[in-house]
Amino acid sequence: MFDPLIAFIRDQYQTNDPIPLHAPTFGGNERIYVDETITSTFVSSVGRFVDRFEADMASYTGSPRAVAVMNGTAGLHMALMLAGVARDEYVITQALTFVATCNAISYCGATPIFVDVDHDTMGLSPTALEAWLEQHADQSDDGLCRYKADGKVIRACVPMHSFGHPVHLHELVRVCKTWGLVLVEDAAESLGSTYHGQHTGTFGAIGVASFNGNKTITTGGGGMILCSEALGNRAKHLTTTAKKPHSFEYVHDAVGYNFRMPNLNAALGCAQLEQLPGFVAAKRALAAAYRSFFADSSLSFFSEPSGCESNYWLNAVICSDRAERDRMLEATNSAGIMTRPIWALMTRLPMYDTAPRSDELTQSNWFEDRVVNLPSSVIPGLIPDKAP
Numbered sequence: 001m002f003d004p005l006i007a008f009i010r011d012q013y014q015t016n017d018p019i020p021l022h023a024p025t026f027g028g029n030e031r032i033y034v035d036e037t038i039t040s041t042f043v044s045s046v047g048r049f050v051d052r053f054e055a056d057m058a059s060y061t062g063s064p065r066a067v068a069v070m071n072g073t074a075g076l077h078m079a080l081m082l083a084g085v086a087r088d089e090y091v092i093t094q095a096l097t098f099v100a101t102c103n104a105i106s107y108c109g110a111t112p113i114f115v116d117v118d119h120d121t122m123g124l125s126p127t128a129l130e131a132w133l134e135q136h137a138d139q140s141d142d143g144l145c146r147y148k149a150d151g152k153v154i155r156a157c158v159p160m161h162s163f164g165h166p167v168h169l170h171e172l173v174r175v176c177k178t179w180g181l182v183l184v185e186d187a188a189e190s191l192g193s194t195y196h197g198q199h200t201g202t203f204g205a206i207g208v209a210s211f212n213g214n215k216t217i218t219t220g221g222g223g224m225i226l227c228s229e230a231l232g233n234r235a236k237h238l239t240t241t242a243k244k245p246h247s248f249e250y251v252h253d254a255v256g257y258n259f260r261m262p263n264l265n266a267a268l269g270c271a272q273l274e275q276l277p278g279f280v281a282a283k284r285a286l287a288a289a290y291r292s293f294f295a296d297s298s299l300s301f302f303s304e305p306s307g308c309e310s311n312y313w314l315n316a317v318i319c320s321d322r323a324e325r326d327r328m329l330e331a332t333n334s335a336g337i338m339t340r341p342i343w344a345l346m347t348r349l350p351m352y353d354t355a356p357r358s359d360e361l362t363q364s365n366w367f368e369d370r371v372v373n374l375p376s377s378v379i380p381g382l383i384p385d386k387a388p
């Protein structure tokens with residue numbers, strides 16, 4: 001029953017070879033820039049591409065500042081430290097996310113609290129967040145939000161823009177403000193996605209992008225912290241061993257991290273970022289093709305929430321139940337077309353057995369049973385011609 005889908009995907013990618021879920025596309029200045037780092041010997045912690053990549057990312061996203069790091073997970077870890085998340089505190093996030101969101105929370109010695117996602121975004125629901133807070137939290141006189149059960153501080157809230165689809169940011173900004181929570185956006189999947197015309201990752205105090213090999217653009221491995229000028233200065237300092245500026249002395253004024261992005265990776269990033277608008281256009285064109293394919297089927301294609309432009313990082317289709325999901329995964333993968341289910345809920349993982357959670361994770365459970373991601377790599381033929 002999945003033969004038409006398999007044929008459709010093969011037709012898009014014009015190949016009889018195995019089709020990956022998301023492979024990178026190198027069609028620009030990648031070789032030239034990477035070669036320049038080798039010729040100059042500046043492949044590591046110093047070099048012009050890191051500064052340029054940060055400046056280009058700030059201007060592309062409209063963020064006051066961008067700080068490059070070695071991967072998105074390290075970026076999230078640093079973002080939470082900048083947000084003030086400390087040992088024995090809580091951070092609220094969605095039950096349906098990639099585990100890296102929660103790993104970063106755990107690195108801080110904090111515990112995640114899991115709430116539900118929205119049906120139209122697959123990301124953290126402001127309604128579910130507010131309902132949980134009203135029932136389980138209160139604000140002390142110092143303005144801090146505390147978990148009623150043990151009086152510990154709930155410091156931050158981390159929504160994640162699943163598969164590039166923006167969450168309801170205006171509402172989340174409001175709820176976080178009301179409750180004294182620092183908003184940190186896990187924008188690892190949403191580079192190129194906007195919410196009411198503004199780039200995701202720029203609504204909270206801090207946002208984090210990822211350039212892992214399977215993301216919309218790649219640096220091999222890499223991440224970017226988006227934030228204010230002041231937080232950016234702090235992030236740069238802490239991610240580069242917290243060394244006091246001096247031409248030869250080695251003096252450090254805090255426990256620092258070696259989270260910096262090497263120049264070699266930033267060179268790749270500069271070349272990839274030049275192509276990002278074309279990649280997003282191609283991914284949106286592929287999403288439109290999937291949408292019309294599924295229009296006459298019993299399966300439903302997941303489309304961007306209203307008011308948003310999504311990068312459609314990974315296309316997603318919703319099966320009628322778990323059995324159908326399993327049949328689709330079986331049929332496509334055995335035909336050499338790589339598809340995969342959405343993540344198991346974080347609430348099921350042994351590390352988070354005892355983490356607080358909403359009683360109702362209705363949407364998270366619903367998506368967990370039904371969502372299948374389809375091949376979503378950029379198809380070069382769908383990249384619009386560059387303007388003259």
Ligand SMILES: *Cc1c(COP(=O)(O)O)cnc(C)c1O
Pocket residue numbers: 071072073074097098100101160186188189210211212221222223
């Ligand atoms: C990819 C991803 C990350 C982590 O990025 P890395 O660069 O792979 O460390 C974090 N959160 C989400 C939701 C992701 O998809």
